[in-house]
Amino acid sequence: MRRLFYKGILADTIEIGGADAHHLMHVMRAEPGQKVIVVDDENQVARMEMTAFTSDTVTMKLVERLDADTESPIRLVLAVCLLKADKMDFVVQKAVELGVNCIVPVASHNCVVRYDSKKAAQRQQRWQKIADEAAKQCGRTALVEVRPIEPLQKFLCHAWYEDDMDSEFLFCYENEQNVSVRECLQRTTSERYLLLIGPEGGFTLEEAEAVIKAGGQSVTLGPRILRAETAAIAGLSIVQFEKGDLGS
Incomplete structure (x- = not known):
């Protein structure tokens, strides 16, 4: 059954507009x-019934209210350095399915792709649309924010993990050999x-040192070299299995 996200609070009667209304009609x-x-x-x-157009x-x-919370018990943020367009699309979609709450595209030294400000804004809009559709498809009860692209140094300056919520900052590093996720x-x-x-x-070595200085814990995903998109999915899956609701 088609799932919609309504900007408001459910009532006996509601009105849907915008892109969702266009899609329905x-x-x-x-x-x-x-x-x-x-x-x-x-x-x-x-569950709602369409009555007029x-x-x-x-x-x-309103037909009936449902007890259908599908959100993970943990908060999970994915920061992923820019990948080639189709790979980034894939990671955004699968990350939403795996229960992330926020996705932050990051520009680092070895990123293959580079965007000017106009292209970066277009990409963010595209990824947000992919995330919204994925949330509807997999039955999420919350939409996932895709933030604007940020340089790594700027990202590390943000207080992503310095508020009142107890947090753990992990970064998957190919040179880490001792500490597993x-x-x-x-x-x-x-x-x-x-x-x-x-x-x-x-x-780069300088970037890894900066991440550690910002509070990141370097971890390994295992002895094999994973593609970046594989590492993202594997890392999220491990976190959700150990601390969230994957496989529960």
Whole structure:
């Protein structure tokens, strides 16, 4: 059943506009009586029935509220250095399916792709659209923010893990041989995890030192060399399995 995210709070009757209304009317060819799942800004979920249409809105009435929270018990942020377009698309989609709460595209020294400000904004919009569609497809009860592209040094200056929430900052580093992701996770009880993945060319020594200075714990994903997109999916899966709800 089609899932929509409603900018507001669920009520007995609501009105959907914008791209979702256009999709319902002109792509799905929806008719009165058809039902969809709607998630509101407070993560409430309900089955709603379409009752009326205008040129740019769809009116819906509440059929039943659902107890369908699908969010992970942990907060999970993925910071991933820029990959070639199709690979970045893939990582964004799969990260949403794996339960991340936020995705931060990062520009580092060895990134293959470079964007000017206009192209960077277009890419962010594209990735946000992919993330929104993935959230609908996999039954999330919250949308995932894709932040603007940031240089690594600027990213490290942000207080991603310095507020009141207990956090763990992990970065997958090809030169780390002693500390595994699983070992690191098993010795922490953090509520939020920040996972940093490098580009195809890896981190420079200076970048790795900067990440460690900013509080990052270097970890290894194993003895084999993984492609960057593989490392992102593997790292997220391990965190969600050990601390979240993957396989629960």
